[in-house]
Amino acid sequence: MSKPRHLVNILTGTKGAAEMKDAGPLVKTIKKAARPLLVIGPRALEIEIDGKPFIEYLVDIAKASDIPICATAHTKKKLLELGVTPDSTYDIIEIINHLKDPEWKGVKGEGCHDLVMFGGFRTDLGNQGLSTLKHFAPHLKTMTVCKYYYPNATFSLPNYRKDEEWKALLEGIIEELK
Numbered sequence: 001m002s003k004p005r006h007l008v009n010i011l012t013g014t015k016g017a018a019e020m021k022d023a024g025p026l027v028k029t030i031k032k033a034a035r036p037l038l039v040i041g042p043r044a045l046e047i048e049i050d051g052k053p054f055i056e057y058l059v060d061i062a063k064a065s066d067i068p069i070c071a072t073a074h075t076k077k078k079l080l081e082l083g084v085t086p087d088s089t090y091d092i093i094e095i096i097n098h099l100k101d102p103e104w105k106g107v108k109g110e111g112c113h114d115l116v117m118f119g120g121f122r123t124d125l126g127n128q129g130l131s132t133l134k135h136f137a138p139h140l141k142t143m144t145v146c147k148y149y150y151p152n153a154t155f156s157l158p159n160y161r162k163d164e165e166w167k168a169l170l171e172g173i174i175e176e177l178k
Helices: 023-032 054-065 075-081 092-100 123-136 163-177
Strands: 036-040 069-071 115-119 141-144
Touching (some): 023 115, 023 141, 023 163, 054 069, 054 075, 054 115, 069 075, 092 123, 123 141
Parallel strands (some): 036 115, 115 141
């Protein structure tokens, strides 16, 4: 099992993230979801993989599977520049609070989300938000597509030391979703 990037975020309890190293099971989970949601954080603007911003990989994932996007922080401007209009714009704490509510109608008003994918957040803030959802939102599954292991997610990628491995997985997800 991978260790979280911040050692203060050690898994407590018996329920930890399933470490996903292959695109196939991740894609299967995404396709199985009735109302998935992709939440994009500000670090997606700062991180580049071989010169391509991480946010562009996230947009490709959303486009390949028609997943609604929730922009947080200042990511909306970059999404609009990429020709993508986010379905909602919330603060990360605000969207987590909405996701806890099983009666919330979702970002499109079509019903509660059943799978929420996160990308581009600080690991400490992300882990605390995922912990909140793990304990107070049993109606949904969570997935992270960042290069670090998040023990409080339902599904998480392992810690990638090399961007090439992470890039290959992201591209595999995009290809299999098409």
